[in-house]
Every structure is written in structure tokens, then in C-alpha cells.
Amino acid sequence: xxxxxxxxxxxxxxxxxxxxxxxxxxxxxxxxxxxxxxxxxxxxxxxxxxxxxxxxxxxxxxxxxxxxxxxxxxxxxxxxxxxxxxxxxxxxxxxxxxxxxxxxxxxxxxxxxxxxxxxxxxxxxxxxxxxxxxxxxxxxxxxxxxxxxxxxxxxxxxxxxxxxxxxxxxxxxxxxxxxxxxxxxxxxxxxxxxxxxxxxxxxxxxxxxxxxxxxxxxxxxxxxxxxxxxxxxxxxxxxxxxxxxxxxxxxxxxxxxxxxxxxxxxxxxxxxxxxxxxxxxxxxxxxxxxxxxxxxxxxxxxxxxxxxxxxxxxxxxxxxxxxxxxxxxxxxxxxxx
Amino acid sequence: xxxxxxxxxxxxxxxxxxxxxxxxxxxxxxxxxxxxxxxxxxxxxxxxxxxxxxxxxxxxxxxxxxxxxxxxxxxxxxxxxxxxxxxxxxxxxxxxxxxxxxxxxxxxxxxxxxxxxxxxxxxxxxxxxxxxxxxxxxxxxxxxxxxxxxxxxxxxxxxxxxxxxxxxxxxxxxxxxxxxxxxxxxxxxxxxxxxxxxxxxxxxxxxxxxxxxxxxxxxxxxxxxxxxxxxxxxxxxxxxxxxxxxxxxxxxxxxxxxxxxxxxxxxxxxxxxxxxxxxxxxxxxx
Numbered sequence: 001x002x003x004x005x006x007x008x009x010x011x012x013x014x015x016x017x018x019x020x021x022x023x024x025x026x027x028x029x030x031x032x033x034x035x036x037x038x039x040x041x042x043x044x045x046x047x048x049x050x051x052x053x054x055x056x057x058x059x060x061x062x063x064x065x066x067x068x069x070x071x072x073x074x075x076x077x078x079x080x081x082x083x084x085x086x087x088x089x090x091x092x093x094x095x096x097x098x099x100x101x102x103x104x105x106x107x108x109x110x111x112x113x114x115x116x117x118x119x120x121x122x123x124x125x126x127x128x129x130x131x132x133x134x135x136x137x138x139x140x141x142x143x144x145x146x147x148x149x150x151x152x153x154x155x156x157x158x159x160x161x162x163x164x165x166x167x168x169x170x171x172x173x174x175x176x177x178x179x180x181x182x183x184x185x186x187x188x189x190x191x192x193x194x195x196x197x198x199x200x201x202x203x204x205x206x207x208x209x210x211x212x213x214x215x216x217x218x219x220x221x222x223x224x225x226x227x228x229x230x231x232x233x234x235x236x237x238x239x240x241x242x243x244x245x246x247x248x249x250x251x252x253x254x255x256x257x258x259x260x261x262x263x264x265x266x267x268x269x270x271x272x273x274x275x276x277x278x279x280x281x282x283x284x285x286x287x288x289x290x291x292x293x294x295x296x297x298x299x300x301x302x303x304x305x306x307x308x309x310x311x312x313x314x315x316x317x318x319x320x321x322x323x324x325x326x327x328x329x330x331x332x333x334x335x336x337x
Numbered sequence: 338x339x340x341x342x343x344x345x346x347x348x349x350x351x352x353x354x355x356x357x358x359x360x361x362x363x364x365x366x367x368x369x370x371x372x373x374x375x376x377x378x379x380x381x382x383x384x385x386x387x388x389x390x391x392x393x394x395x396x397x398x399x400x401x402x403x404x405x406x407x408x409x410x411x412x413x414x415x416x417x418x419x420x421x422x423x424x425x426x427x428x429x430x431x432x433x434x435x436x437x438x439x440x441x442x443x444x445x446x447x448x449x450x451x452x453x454x455x456x457x458x459x460x461x462x463x464x465x466x467x468x469x470x471x472x473x474x475x476x477x478x479x480x481x482x483x484x485x486x487x488x489x490x491x492x493x494x495x496x497x498x499x500x501x502x503x504x505x506x507x508x509x510x511x512x513x514x515x516x517x518x519x520x521x522x523x524x525x526x527x528x529x530x531x532x533x534x535x536x537x538x539x540x541x542x543x544x545x546x547x548x549x550x551x552x553x554x555x556x557x558x559x560x561x562x563x564x565x566x567x568x569x570x571x572x573x574x575x576x577x578x579x580x581x582x583x584x585x586x587x588x589x590x591x592x593x594x595x596x597x598x599x600x601x602x603x604x605x606x607x608x609x610x611x612x613x614x615x616x617x618x619x620x621x622x623x
Contacts, residue, residue, distance in 0.1 A: 013460070016457060016460075017457075017460050017461055017464050018464075020457065020458070020460070020461030020464070021461055021464050021465070023461075024461060024462075024465075024470075025473075028473055028474065028477045031477040032477050139602055139605060139606070140602065142605055143553075143598055143599075143601035143605055144594075144597075144598050144601075145553055145556050145557065145560075145573075145576070145594060145597045145598065145601075147556075147557060147560045148576050148590065148593075148594035148597065148598075149594075151580060151590055151594075152583075152587075152590070152591070152594065154583065155583035155584055155587050155590075158584075159583055159584030160584065271466040271467065272466070274466040274469060275466040275467055275468035275469055276468075278468055278469060278472065278557075278561070279468070279557050279560065282560075282561055293469065293472065294472070294561045294562075297472055297473070297476040297561075297563065298561075298562055300476070302476070302477070305472070305473050305476055306473065309465065309469055309470060312465065312466050312469045313464045313465045313466070313469075313470075316464060316465070316466050317464045
């Protein structure tokens with residue numbers, strides 16, 4: 001199969017999944033027992049206002065037509081009005097997304113930087129002390145409740161030792177850098193504001209560690225098992241036989257190929273990062289989508305919850321699409337099957 | 338001249354020597370189940386009883402794990418919490434595995450457009466980050482333990498559907514199924530009597546991992562207010578209630594968190610062990 005037809009097929013699948021996703025979020029919004037018009041406008045709304053709202057969102061139409069209106073609105077970027085913030089959900093998402101993106105991206109980068117070498121070391125030291133340590137640490141990572149870990153880190157490093165800040169994205173006495181990307185670390189560097197940079201890095205550290213632990217565990221386990229397989233391959237044995245230095249065989253020859261199957265886990269990991277962000281952001285008062293979603297759900301702000309759900313599904317599906325295409329590109333063996 | 342062929346034999350080592358961690362996991366779960374069943378007998382106090390005069394006491398001889406902000410005995414609440422966590426795991430995995438297995442059997446055996454549409458349906462469910470969809474569902478249904486379990490089951494069944502379908506696809510081409518078919522066995526009989534029993538092993542592996550996953554998700558939902566509601570003694574709720582005392586009275590959140598950690602790790606160890614036992618190629622690679 002050529003790359004183009006593969007991409008085309010993947011894109012059609014992607015579109016089909018998005019349609020399915022929209023049907024589910026549409027269905028969920030209809031599960032809510034309250035009348036959405038009255039919930040949105042409040043008890044004091046006039047009949048004319050309620051009628052206008054129903055007309056706009058098609059609430060007085062048959063269900064298939066309501067779905068059509070819902071999708072048309074979605075495509076135009078209209079996700080409804082948040083009942084809590086009284087702003088368009090799309091603008092809220094735009095405002096809160098960068099914080100979540102910065103946190104998840106940092107967690108992902110940390111988990112790759114720690115997980116990949118940990119997996120390699122574990123495989124090369126199989127059944128020896130370093131292997132046991134890595135395996136136990138990753139067993140804990142796969143089993144620990146992320147919100148509890150966050151809480152414990154917070155209690156210890158902020159409450160007891162006072163070494164790291166206890167929440168938010170930046171020190172409250174330091175003005176946030178002018179928005180370019182929305183990522184405080186990048187924006188403060190762009191502005192040459194090193195004080196803001198240092199403060200945002202300090203604020204990122206604990207939540208990113210708590211959030212990234214689970215993915216680190218998954219990545220190191222995957223890397224370990226694919227390294228163990230690769231280390232037995234003929235080309236690795238022949239590289240050893242040719243007298244190449246062991247670290248060169250391990251890192252240049254084996255690890256590079258063992259990385260390929262690990263890449264696919266990174267896509268799956270992204271979903272756990274988005275889910276984990278909901279809990280981590282709640283603990284660390286991180287002003288991102290996760291905290292927005294939790295606060296909205298507690299206040300029965302359904303347009304907002306559905307907006308986050310849709311965006312999360314879109315980002316997750318896109319991440320997996322990229323990973324699949326990347327995998328296709330990385331591994332020539334699967335390119336033409 | 339006769340040559341003797343010696344086959345190296347290895348004495349079969351007992352299970353706890355071959356995979357001590359799996360056995361440890363199993364022992365932990367059995368212990369937990371015993372604690373859960375006998376909670377009313379072994380709990381030193383009523384888990385809901387408030388004694389405000391002894392609030393926020395550190396661990397002592399009277400209260401082994403201390404008391405919480407309402408003077409309730411933390412150990413007793415932990416013991417009762419084991420009941421809820423194990424129940425959540427069992428109900429969620431039971432629901433998800435039954436629905437998923439049924440869908441997988443139908444998709445794999447029927448094939449054609451039905452298979453195609455059921456699999457696209459699983460794709461759609463896989464598109465959502467699990468906890469976010471579970472939160473949206475329990476938000477829509479209203480926060481309660483039952484709704485949280487339904488929500489987690491809804492996000493968990495597609496894995497089983499895919500797993501069982503893949504098994505069915507490979508099994509239905511095997512000779513023994515062919516033989517049953519040529520003997521005139523009905524589709525129903527082939528699926529239930531010949532195919533389903535052979536899909537159980539991988540299903541069991543998935544189920545043990547999911548027991549841990551379900552307990553984690555349910556605790557997470559309770560923590561943000563969408564699962565079990567206070568004052569019920571549930572580990573996620575306990576962590577959430579101890580949150581404001583984390584710097585001064587860390588045991589309130591510490592112990593229930595450790596309980597979740599050990600329980601989930603035990604299920605993960607059992608899952609690892611079962612997977613290795615079923616697929617010898619993976620032995621020691623996990």
C-alpha cells in the first residue's frame with residue numbers, strides 16, 4: 001500500500017470516528033433530565049427568550065434534525081454557552097487549553113526521557129538489581145492513584161519542606177509573560193523574562209511528575225520487553241561479535257529499533273495523560289481544561305463538559321493518528337503490507 | 338549400538354518459586370476479600386460513628402491508624418472501604434466483560450457488515466480518554482456510586498469486544514470448529530460450546546488488569562465528587578476528605594492511598610502472572 005492511500009484510508013477512519021464521537025456527546029447531552037433552555041437562561045428568562053434559545057439550538061425540532069443543527073454548530077466552532085462562565089465554551093476552551101497542553105507535554109517529555117533509558121537499563125541488566133528496581137518502580141507507577149500521589153508530593157515538598165510551590169502556574173507576584181504560545185515557559189523565554197521562566201518551571205515540576213509517572217511506567221515496561229526481544233536478534237549478536245563497544249551495541253543498534261514498538265504506546269499514553277490531567281489539575285489548582293471540566297461538571301454546566309469531552313477526544317484521536325503515521329514511516333516493514 | 342538420548346529435565350518448581358510476585362498478589366487479594374467479607378466482625382468501630390472529642394488523633398493503641406476530622410476511626414473506615422473497592426472492581430469488570438464478550442462473539446462469528454459496524458463502534462469509544470468520558474457520563478446520570486460503576490463499565494467494554502473478536506476470528510478457522518460445523522452443530526452451539534471456552538484465558542488476563550483499573554478510576558471519580566458520596570467509607574472519598582489536612586495530618590490520606598496502591602498492584606501482578614503463564618514467549622519480559 002502506498003503512503004498516500006494509507007493516509008487517505010486513515011483520514012476517512014478519523015472522520016468516521018469523529019462523527020461517532022459527536023453522536024455520543026449529543027446523546028449524553030440529551031440524557032440530562034433538566035430542560036436545557038431553562039438551565040441555560042435561568043429561572044427568570046422570558047418566554048420569548050426561551051423560544052429564541054430553543055429555535056437557535058433546534059430544541060423544538062425532531063431529534064435527527066437537532067443532531068444536524070448540533071453538528072453544524074460544532075463545525076462552525078459553536079459549542080454553546082457555558083452556564084457557569086456565561087461565555088462561549090469555545091473561548092473558554094481556547095483560554096484553558098494552553099495550560100493543559102504545557103502540563104501534559106512536560107509530563108510526556110519527562111516520561112520519555114526517564115522511561116526509555118530505564119527500560120533499556122532494565123533489559124540489559126535483566127534479573128539483576130537495576131532491573132528489579134526499575135520493575136518495582138514501574139509496578140508502583142502503574143498502580144498508584146495519580147491524585148493521591150499528587151497530594152502526597154504536595155504535602156511533602158510544599159507543606160513540609162517548602163521547596164516547591166503549592167499550585168497555580170506561576171508565582172502570584174510575578175506577572176505572566178505576554179501571550180504568544182500560551183505556554184508560560186516558552187512565552188517567558190521569548191520575552192527574555194528569566195524570573196517568570198524559573199517560576200513557571202518550578203510550578204510545573206510537581207504536577208508534571210505526578211502526571212507523568214503512569215506513562216513513565218508504561219513506556220519503561222514496553223521498552224524493556226522490546227529491548228529483550230531485539231537483543232537476541234542476529235544483527236545485535238553480529239555487532240557484538242565484531243567487537244563493538246557494548247554501550248554502542250545497546251544504544252546505537254538495539255535501542256533504536258526497540259524504540260519503534262514503544263512509539264505506539266506513547267499514543268495510548270496520551271489518553272492517560274489527558275484523563276490524568278483532570279485529577280492532577282484539581283490537586284494543583286492548575287488552571288487548565290481538567291479543572292475547568294471538573295468545576296463545570298460539579299455545577300451541571302453541560303455545554304462546558306461536552307466541550308471538554310469533544311476536545312479531548314479530538315486531541316486523543318489526532319495524537320493516535322500521528323503516532324500511527326509516524327510508526328508507518330519509522331518501520332519500513334509495515335509500509336507495504 | 339544403541340544411543341541413549343538424554344533429555345534434560347528440570348524439576349517442576351512450586352508456583353511461589355516460579356513467580357513469587359504473582360503468588361504475593363493473589364495472597365493479598367485473598368486477604369483483602371477476607372477483610373471485606375468479615376468487616377463487621379473485625380472493624381474496631383462503626384466506620385460512620387463520629388466522636389468529635391477525639392477528632393484528628395494520630396495513630397495510637399486505641400486508634401491504630403488515627404481518627405479523621407469527625408473523630409471517625411480511620412482503620413474501620415479502611416476495612417469497610419475494602420468492601421466497596423472490591424465490589425466496584427467485580428461489578429464493573431463483570432458488566433464490561435459480559436457486554437464486550439457478547440459483542441465480540443457476535444462480531445467475530447457473524448462477520449460482514451455487522452462485524453464492521455460493531456468494530457467501528459469500539460473505535461468511537463476508544464477515541465475518548467476514559468476518565469473524561471466516565472466523568473461526562475456520571476455527570477449526566479448524576480453523581481452516585483452506581484452511576485460511576487455504569488460509567489466505568491461503559492468505557493471499559495470495547496477492550497473485551499476486540500479481544501474476543503480476535504480470538505473468534507482465529508478459532509473459527511480451526512479444525513475442531515470445522516468438525517463441529519460439519520457434524521451439523523448450530524451456530525449458537527459452536528459459539529457457546531466450542532469457541533467461548535477458548536477465549537476465556539486471555540479474557541481472564543484482561544479482567545485482572547481491569548479490576549485494578551476500575552478501582553483506580555472509581556477512586557478518581559469519587560475524589561472529584563462523581564462517585565461514592567460522603568459519608569460512605571470509600572478509599573477515594575477518604576483521600577478527598579483528608580485533602581485539607583495533608584500538611585498537618587497526612588495519615589488521613591496516606592493510608593487509604595496505600596490501600597488503593599497495594600490492591601491495584603496486586604491485581605496487576607496477578608495479570609502479569611496469568612499472561613506469562615498463558616504465553617510462555619512473554620515469560621520474564623513484562
